[in-house]
Amino acid sequence: MITLYHAPRSRSSRIIWLLEELGVDYKIELVDILRGDGTGKPAPDSYKAINPLKKVPAIKVYNEIVTESAAICLYLTDSHQKVPLGPLPGHNNRAEYVRWLFFYAAAVEPAATARFQGWDKDKPTGFGALEDIEGAISEPLEKTPYMLGDEFSAADILYGSTIAFFKGSLFPQRKHYDDYLARVTARPAYARSQARDNG
Numbered sequence: 104m105i106t107l108y109h110a111p112r113s114r115s116s117r118i119i120w121l122l123e124e125l126g127v128d129y130k131i132e133l134v135d136i137l138r139g140d141g142t143g144k145p146a147p148d149s150y151k152a153i154n155p156l157k158k159v160p161a162i163k164v165y166n167e168i169v170t171e172s173a174a175i176c177l178y179l180t181d182s183h184q185k186v187p188l189g190p191l192p193g194h195n196n197r198a199e200y201v202r203w204l205f206f207y208a209a210a211v212e213p214a215a216t217a218r219f220q221g222w223d224k225d226k227p228t229g230f231g232a233l234e235d236i237e238g239a240i241s242e243p244l245e246k247t248p249y250m251l252g253d254e255f256s257a258a259d260i261l262y263g264s265t266i267a268f269f270k271g272s273l274f275p276q277r278k279h280y281d282d283y284l285a286r287v288t289a290r291p292a293y294a295r296s297q298a299r300d301n302g
């Protein structure tokens with residue numbers, strides 16, 4: 104049984120979507136979080152045993168804990184291949200899959216945070232400019248239905264939720280983003296995840 108540490112309408116909502124896609128048994132443990140708009144309250148210190156940063160999502164599988172959305176996607180898709188949502192080593196698109204997951208954690212998140220906070224006035228080091236990052240994400244979606252081409256994968260859960268959140272603010276409005284979001288959110292697992300989002 105997988106435990107998902109979750110706060111409604113947060114980055115952990117997409118892990119519910121992934122778990123629903125994979126069709127695995129899981130339970131949700133709700134965690135308080137302090138939200139960007141000042142609402143909510145911090146998780147209790149006891150939650151630091153799960154995530155020392157007190158953030159969601161996190162998962163516990165037996166005695167193993169995984170934090171960070173991209174790492175959770177990789178861990179779950181590598182270990183649940185009955186529904187293949189992430190190519191394994193030696194399979195087509197493995198490199199692209201791993202690259203997009205790490206790109207999210209290493210470039211998208213820090214660049215978006217830097218822009219939100221106004222820290223990226225000088226040339227950003229380490230992760231690159233938000234415009235270049237957005238351009239790199241937009242490119243495959245202009246040509247193919249999903250991030251890895253014709254196959255839906257967990258990368259689409261990560262990027263679909265990110266595009267939905269940033270479109271019209273940090274990311275520009277693009278017709279192919281609208282088409283992509285319509286495609287991925289039409290999936291039954293997405294609807295099920297919405298229904299479970301409050302726990």
Ligand SMILES: N[C@@H](CCC(=O)N[C@@H](CS)C(=O)NCC(=O)O)C(=O)O
Binds near residue numbers: 136145158160
């Ligand atoms: N890099 C993390 C970010 C996680 C994160 O920032 N989660 C927010 C919710 S959307 C959170 O838990 N915030 C509470 C806090 O920062 O105290 C990931 O991708 O999983």
